[in-house]
Amino acid sequence: xxxxxxxxxxxxxxxxxxxxxxxxxxxxxxxxxxxxxxxxxxxxxxxxxxxxxxxxxxxxxxxxxxxxxxxxxxxxxxxxxxxxxxxxxxxxxxxxxxxxxxxxxxxxxxxxxxxxxxxxxxxxxxxxxxxxxxxxxxxxxxxxxxxxxxxxxxxxxxxxxxxxxxxxxxxxxxxxxxxxxxxxxxxxxxxxxxxxxxxxxxxxxxxxxxxxxxxxxxxxxxxxxxxxxxxxxxxxxxxxxxxxxxxxxxxxxxxxxxxxxxxxxxxxxxxxxxxxxxxxxxxxxxxxxxxxxxxxxxxxxxxxxxxxxxxxxxxxxxxxxxxxxxxx
Amino acid sequence: xxxxxxxxxxxxxxxxxxxxxxxxxxxxxxxxxxxxxxxxxxxxxxxxxxxxxxxxxxxxxxxxxxxxxxxxxxxxxxxxxxxxxxxxxxxxxxxxxxxxxxxxxxxxxxxxxxxxxxxxxxxxxxxxxxxxxxxxxxxxxxxxxxxxxxxxxxxxxxxxxxxxxxxxxxxxxxxxxxxxxxxxxxxxxxxxxxxxxxxxxxxxxxxxxxxxxxxxxxxxxxxxxxxxxxxxxxxxxxxxxxxxxxxxxxxxxxxxxxxxxxxxxxxxxxxxxxxxxxxxxxxxxxxxxxxxxxxxxxxxxxxxxxxxxxxxxxxxxxx
Amino acid sequence: xxxxxxxxxxxxxxxxxxxxxxxxxxxxxxxxxxxxxxxxxxxxxxxxxxxxxxxxxxxxxxxxxxxxxxxxxxxxxxxxxxxxxxxxxxxxxxxxxxxxxxxxxxxxxxxxxxxxxxxxxxxxxxxxxxxxxxxxxxxxxxxxxxxxxxxxxxxxxxxxxxxxxxxxxxxxxxxxxxxxxxxxxxxxxxxxxxxxxxxxxxxxxxxxxxxxxxxxxxxxxxxxxxxxxxxxxxxxxxxxxxxxxxxxxxxxxxxxxxxxxxxxxxxxxxxxxxxxxxxxxxxxxxxxxxxxxxxxxxxxxxxxxxxxxxxxxx
Numbered sequence: 001x002x003x004x005x006x007x008x009x010x011x012x013x014x015x016x017x018x019x020x021x022x023x024x025x026x027x028x029x030x031x032x033x034x035x036x037x038x039x040x041x042x043x044x045x046x047x048x049x050x051x052x053x054x055x056x057x058x059x060x061x062x063x064x065x066x067x068x069x070x071x072x073x074x075x076x077x078x079x080x081x082x083x084x085x086x087x088x089x090x091x092x093x094x095x096x097x098x099x100x101x102x103x104x105x106x107x108x109x110x111x112x113x114x115x116x117x118x119x120x121x122x123x124x125x126x127x128x129x130x131x132x133x134x135x136x137x138x139x140x141x142x143x144x145x146x147x148x149x150x151x152x153x154x155x156x157x158x159x160x161x162x163x164x165x166x167x168x169x170x171x172x173x174x175x176x177x178x179x180x181x182x183x184x185x186x187x188x189x190x191x192x193x194x195x196x197x198x199x200x201x202x203x204x205x206x207x208x209x210x211x212x213x214x215x216x217x218x219x220x221x222x223x224x225x226x227x228x229x230x231x232x233x234x235x236x237x238x239x240x241x242x243x244x245x246x247x248x249x250x251x252x253x254x255x256x257x258x259x260x261x262x263x264x265x266x267x268x269x270x271x272x273x274x275x276x277x278x279x280x281x282x283x284x285x286x287x288x289x290x291x292x293x294x295x296x297x298x299x300x301x302x303x304x305x306x307x308x309x310x311x312x313x314x315x316x317x318x319x320x321x322x323x324x325x326x327x328x
Numbered sequence: 329x330x331x332x333x334x335x336x337x338x339x340x341x342x343x344x345x346x347x348x349x350x351x352x353x354x355x356x357x358x359x360x361x362x363x364x365x366x367x368x369x370x371x372x373x374x375x376x377x378x379x380x381x382x383x384x385x386x387x388x389x390x391x392x393x394x395x396x397x398x399x400x401x402x403x404x405x406x407x408x409x410x411x412x413x414x415x416x417x418x419x420x421x422x423x424x425x426x427x428x429x430x431x432x433x434x435x436x437x438x439x440x441x442x443x444x445x446x447x448x449x450x451x452x453x454x455x456x457x458x459x460x461x462x463x464x465x466x467x468x469x470x471x472x473x474x475x476x477x478x479x480x481x482x483x484x485x486x487x488x489x490x491x492x493x494x495x496x497x498x499x500x501x502x503x504x505x506x507x508x509x510x511x512x513x514x515x516x517x518x519x520x521x522x523x524x525x526x527x528x529x530x531x532x533x534x535x536x537x538x539x540x541x542x543x544x545x546x547x548x549x550x551x552x553x554x555x556x557x558x559x560x561x562x563x564x565x566x567x568x569x570x571x572x573x574x575x576x577x578x579x580x581x582x583x584x585x586x587x588x589x590x591x592x593x594x595x596x597x598x599x600x601x602x603x604x605x606x607x608x609x610x611x612x613x614x615x616x617x618x619x620x621x622x623x624x625x626x627x628x629x630x631x632x633x634x635x636x637x638x639x640x641x642x643x644x645x646x647x
Numbered sequence: 648x649x650x651x652x653x654x655x656x657x658x659x660x661x662x663x664x665x666x667x668x669x670x671x672x673x674x675x676x677x678x679x680x681x682x683x684x685x686x687x688x689x690x691x692x693x694x695x696x697x698x699x700x701x702x703x704x705x706x707x708x709x710x711x712x713x714x715x716x717x718x719x720x721x722x723x724x725x726x727x728x729x730x731x732x733x734x735x736x737x738x739x740x741x742x743x744x745x746x747x748x749x750x751x752x753x754x755x756x757x758x759x760x761x762x763x764x765x766x767x768x769x770x771x772x773x774x775x776x777x778x779x780x781x782x783x784x785x786x787x788x789x790x791x792x793x794x795x796x797x798x799x800x801x802x803x804x805x806x807x808x809x810x811x812x813x814x815x816x817x818x819x820x821x822x823x824x825x826x827x828x829x830x831x832x833x834x835x836x837x838x839x840x841x842x843x844x845x846x847x848x849x850x851x852x853x854x855x856x857x858x859x860x861x862x863x864x865x866x867x868x869x870x871x872x873x874x875x876x877x878x879x880x881x882x883x884x885x886x887x888x889x890x891x892x893x894x895x896x897x898x899x900x901x902x903x904x905x906x907x908x909x910x911x912x913x914x915x916x917x918x919x920x921x922x923x924x925x926x927x928x929x930x931x932x933x934x935x936x937x938x939x940x941x942x943x944x945x946x947x948x949x950x951x952x953x954x955x956x957x958x959x960x961x
Contacts, residue, residue: 051531051532051558055528125949125953129949129952129953129956130956131949131953131956132900134896138897138945139945139947141945142946142948143941143945143946146940146941146942146945147942150938150939154363154365154368156365156572158549169553169557244521244524244553245524245549245550245553246549247520247546247549249520249546251519252519252520254519261769261773262770265769265770271769292529296514296526297529297532297533302514302784303784303788304781304785305515305781307780307781310776310780310781313777314774317766317767317770317774318760318764318766321764356934362941386934387934387936387937388937389937391940392889395890396880396884397697397880397891401690401927401928402931405690405927405932408686408687408690409681409934420884422882423882423884425881425882426880426881486885491789492789
């Protein structure tokens with residue numbers, strides 16, 4: 001949410017800002033994640049096994065990929081509620097292309113293309129039509145969902161070529177493929193955010209869009225860029241999910257958006273924009289995945305699971321606000 | 329501005345034309361959501377029967393899947409339209425009773441299918457039995473396991489009647505096989521990806537899993553993917569009898585799937601409604617026998633629903 | 648204080664939501680013979696009441712640059728509490744008090760977490776959503792609660808002097824919120840919370856107290872809405888209120904209140920709620936395929952705000 005009139009005390013004028021405070025936040029979160037690991041390891045023998053760790057990493061990778069592009073959007077004090085619906089549509093389109101042509105690469109192109117196109121549409125709605133991002137992406141979410149249901153007609157598409165499935169279920173040197181993709185995008189995302197002018201501008205826009213514009217940042221085109229990137233990442237995530245579960249249905253996006261947003265926020269990125277990091281999102285994704293993993297290993301009853309998740313999310317974010325440099 | 333008005337007029341004309349089309353009899357069919365292939369089969373069955381009988385169908389599905397208030401609103405809106413008859417699957421068998429009572433008050437004959445409503449007057453109930461199907465499917469699995477070993481239950485959405493009954497069926501089946509141990513019962517919300525991840529997590533706690541009871545097909549498929557990914561084997565059963573399940577049974581990856589036959593329920597539901605309108609005799613109740621699709625009988629299920637023909641009431645063996 | 652404290656003058660411009668509502672009503676009235684009948688209009692109004700009760704406090708919350716994602720789950724939980732107590736004791740007064748108390752508890756929790764602990768509203772209310780949902784599941788074990796005395800149902804289906812009771816309740820709720828927002832100091836401070844927090848602090852007003860108050864109001868309204876919901880369903884179900892928070896937020900935003908612009912318009916919220924109700928009703932009457940219905944809701948939201956965007960300052 002945007003504070004248009006108030007400035008922010010922790011943002012200085014020089015280009016390389018936000019770096020050290022972000023590092024501290026990341027470290028605190030790593031500590032929280034490590035704590036969670038220790039607790040789970042003591043409560044369950046199965047936790048610290050090689051297989052479980054690999055599983056957790058792979059599940060984290062899926063969540064991270066959904067949330068990585070979203071991080072950039074939230075850094076600009078925006079929100080993208082259409083992530084889940086975007087993933088569903090992209091996955092379904094990619095699935096039918098793969099089925100129709102037998103070509104995995106065409107499917108990949110379709111998935112990423114669809115995601116990018118949706119992201120671009122979001123960006124234009126927010127900048128050119130000046131619709132608040134919450135509402136614009138909410139509207140897009142409904143439209144994409146309707147489109148996906150219509151397209152799929154209640155059917156499922158399943159069974160993809162093994163080469164494609166490697167993307168989601170395969171291993172390389174004993175580590176699941178999605179983890180490599182995660183690391184790759186962590187590197188790209190962090191480089192973009194911290195080391196490029198474009199990234200710096202994204203932070204600036206989130207912190208104080210008026211000041212950013214006045215100092216020459218092309219706010220509109222950067223915003224379009226972030227939403228497009230968010231969409232593209234959703235497209236990529238949809239492919240990995242597709243490869244993992246080997247099928248596409250109209251409703252796969254249903255429970256994905258809120259966890260993705262939660263991962264970003266638990267990771268320390270502020271909804272007010274201007275502070276946070278892609279690395280933080282990764283740790284946020286890790287924490288959420290650990291919670292689910294823990295609940296399964298400890299066989300927490302179904303009725304308790306939403307409650308446990310809610311409490312842990314609150315505690316995690318509370319701890320992080322205690323450690324954030326005060327800006328009030 | 330001129331174009332806007334013209335466009336608007338065109339839109340109105342199109343909508344009016346579509347809505348004004350009159351058919352002999354109109355039947356409103358209510359299903360729970362757009363995503364579960366089971367309800368799609370019901371809708372296809374309803375349309376197929378309608379074509380044969382020469383009536384028109386209007387489909388009503390909540391935009392938010394399984395939304396109680398939305399289905400209530402849809403019923404209220406539909407009553408204003410006064411369809412000739414209604415075929416009704418309540419989103420929740422208890423919470424939608426007031427809606428049925430409103431339909432009764434409006435004097436519209438209504439047929440209840442799939443989930444038996446806890447109240448209200450119906451011409452007939454046509455259903456399969458979640459509990460019975462859970463029981464039959466689980467029994468199939470436990471027998472195939474030779475009556476011994478370890479099983480896991482993957483539950484659906486907590487709070488959904490289908491889930492409660494199916495899981496109850498699973499548990500009751502287990503009582504008949506004392507040498508089989510239930511290792512865990514965890515929810516995966518009827519979702520494929522979630523079931524995969526839950527299964528992955530459970531496999532860490534339990535090195536030996538011989539059987540998986542999944543409360544629906546997508547979860548069963550998720551479990552199978554998880555098992556294959558870890559190079560482990562187990563017998564898996566699901567419920568729904570979906571096209572995907574049939575193919576997996578054919579290829580030997582899925583042991584069996586409990587069949588609801590939504591297609592038949594849609595067909596018969598509409599047929600009974602039409603018979604009621606035409607003053608022909610109708611059965612008070614029709615419970616389809618729980619069927620389990622496995623390697624012995626999958627051939628008859630291979631035809632996609634769109635290509636099947638509706639069985640008639642007599643063929644299904646109504647009293 | 649800036650011009651943000653004054654509601655936009657109706658004469659100066661017709662908001663997108665009003666245009667959307669007028670267009671929808673016109674189109675549906677022509678396309679369906681049943682739309683413009685008294686029964687149907689009454690249906691639309693009555694069906695919109697629960698959402699209105701949620702959207703009214705949401706307007707205030709959004710004006711403070713916050714969000715209450717938990718309101719749907721709190722509504723559900725409150726309705727369950729109400730059902731359980733009315734069945735156990737037979738006393739509606741006791742049950743309603745319990746439901747209101749439940750709503751207020753969550754409201755307090757939200758307010759404290761947000762203002763004292765400084766956790767962002769999105770995450771706070773997401774967390775309390777999970778907690779409320781969890782409690783609902785635990786209390787009911789996933790089952791519906793039935794056996795509610797029939798007299799409760801008449802709260803929803805009954806009428807007074809020819810006007811359906813829910814409409815009277817909703818009108819009362821609107822009046823209370825209107826007075827709160829436009830005719831009390833509390834309301835003035837809410838406008839300030841949205842755009843000019845520093846001014847409040849300088850004036851010595853407790854921002855924390857304000858925020859807690861706003862979320863308490865939200866919880867209270869959820870409690871009242873629970874009464875209507877339980878009466879409507881004649882039962883309580885742990886999934887009954889799912890997703891309503893987003894509908895409420897959409898109605899508020901369609902109505903013109905915007906967290907990014909810091910302004911607020913209560914009447915706009917009412918129009919937004921009606922627009923959504925009219926759209927759904929019209930599409931049902933025309934038996935439009937469900938996937939198209941889903942897409943239309945998104946289109947309505949975007950178009951209404953697009954029209955707004957055409958006329959606001961850059």
